[in-house]
Amino acid sequence: MRRWCRGTCGGGRRDAVAASISTQLAGLTQPVELCDASGRVLGQFVPRIDLSEWEPISPDISEAELERRAKSNEPRYTTKEVLARLENPA
Numbered sequence: 001m002r003r004w005c006r007g008t009c010g011g012g013r014r015d016a017v018a019a020s021i022s023t024q025l026a027g028l029t030q031p032v033e034l035c036d037a038s039g040r041v042l043g044q045f046v047p048r049i050d051l052s053e054w055e056p057i058s059p060d061i062s063e064a065e066l067e068r069r070a071k072s073n074e075p076r077y078t079t080k081e082v083l084a085r086l087e088n089p090a
Contacts, residue, residue, distance in 0.1 A: 017025070031046045077085075 025045055025047070028045070028047045031044055033044050034042045036042055
């Protein structure tokens with residue numbers, strides 16, 4: 001069964017797979033490369049995760065601490081500066 005995907009597929013094609021393959025893929029929790037019998041990589045399958053089982057995390061920083069940091073004269077560093085320092089520690 002072949003049909004065009006609508007919505008979250010990004011306009012790509014959506015193909016149904018055999019029940020035996022569907023069962024194997026359904027048990028996966030990590031991405032896996034799909035290969036043919038000769039070992040040639042055909043593509044990658046990334047399983048969909050159920051976000052209802054997860055809860056968002058955020059740092060335990062109070063609004064007051066965020067405000068203090070914003071008003072502070074402490075030095076601030078860009079990502080580029082931090083990476084440069086990590087690559088060449090003094």
